[in-house]
Amino acid sequence: MYRIASIGGDGIGPEIVTEGKKVLEAAGERFNFAIDWTDFDIGADRYLATGKLLTEDDLFELSKFRAIYFGAIGDERIKPGILEKGILLALRFHFDLYVNLRPIKLLSGVETPLAGKTPADIDFVVVRENTEDFYVGIGSRFRKHEKAELNVARELYNVKFGLDVESDAEEVAYQIGVVTREGSRRVQTYAFELAEKRKKKLTSVDKANVLSDVYGLWRDVFSETAKKYPDVKTEFTFVDAITMWFVKNPEWFDVVVTPNMFGDIITDLGAMIQGGLGLAPGGNINPKGTSMFEPIHGSAPKYKGMDVANPIATIWAGSLLLDHLGEHRAAAAVVSAIEQSIRDGVVTKDMGGAAGTAKAGSYIAECVRKGK
Ligand code: IPM
Ligand code: MG
DSSP states (O other): OEEEEEEEESTTHHHHHHHHHHHHHHHHHHHTOOEEEEEOOOSHHHHHHHOOSSOHHHHHHHTTOSEEEEEEOOOTTSOTTHHIIIIIIHHHHHTTOOEEEEEEEOOTTOOOSSTTOOTTTOEEEEEEEOSSEEEEEEEEEESSEEEEEEEEEOSSOEEEEEEEEEOOSSOEEEEEEEOOHHHHHHHHHHHHHHHHHTTSEEEEEEOTTTSTTHHHHHHHHHHHHHTTOTTSEEEEEEHHHHHHHHHHOGGGOSEEEEOHHHHHHHHHHHHHHTTOGGGOEEEEEOTTSOEEEEESSOOOGGGTTSSOSOOHHHHHHHHHHHHHHTOHHHHHHHHHHHHHHHHTTOOOGGGTOOOOHHHHHHHHHHHHHHTO
16 A cells, blocks of 8 residues: 655646546556555645645645655746745755656657657656756845845755845846755766666766856766766767757667756757657656656646646656556556557547547556556
């Protein structure tokens, strides 16, 4: 029996999580485990009604679970940034979910916009650092003069900046990116270990030619960590170049490790080459603590309640969740069932099918049960 927390969130979030749960329960029936879900009402509606984003109490309750199944957040009634920073990023930071695992895999039967590429060419994993970089959320806007104390408080370290800035520009905005030796080392180590289990090739992404302090450190740590994994072939790429190679030669990649900000950008590109945002899953992982699994797409508010959203990304994120729990056979069966539903054409409109969200989800659950 596994106890798992779920947060449907906003927009299409609740619908797609419902489908994901159906499929994970079917996997439990076939592989002899049960799941006990605890749903949390966190998101835009609660925020508008009560002003609460993520409370101490939510965090305490969520910390009792090994895994959180997360739909999406984002709502047009609320200014961009409030829910994202107050809920999603707050969860990533609070639980120190330092690995953002994003498989980029073209499933059989899915169309990619890359001419001539097949599932044999598109099968790699992006390991995105998930707690540092320009995501730490420290910065400001000011005119003339600003004195500020900026803090980053983490389990691993604390950083405090004291700033005293003078300017005669009309207005100034700045945002500080933070990269640490230990933060880089732990996520890169995770990526090396993953590469060892795969094709033993690891690509590191940075922009050390321009942002040479933050990504210079990232690069130095990568070179040092590489010495411990002599059987893994390594390479550096600049982030601008990797966007080109993802399109031109995706078959070159096995595992890609990247700082947070660039990881955000290149995984949307990755989602497109694997067939679209409706298919791309992600895991926010703390190998020793509570981890969180979600589709990488957002809440698509205009499709809320219309039974049109593609549930595959969320169901696939559920497969990553099962992997995290150690249910590897069940995790693989979920991906096979997704592939079966695609072969049978029981897919949503974005993939050229006629099924609604619920029908597509139920069909995948049925395939899992039947062992297809
Ligand atoms: C993602 C999203 C988030 C991010 C947003 C919603 C804060 O784009 O998970 O990729 O930037 O990390
Ligand atoms: Mg993103």
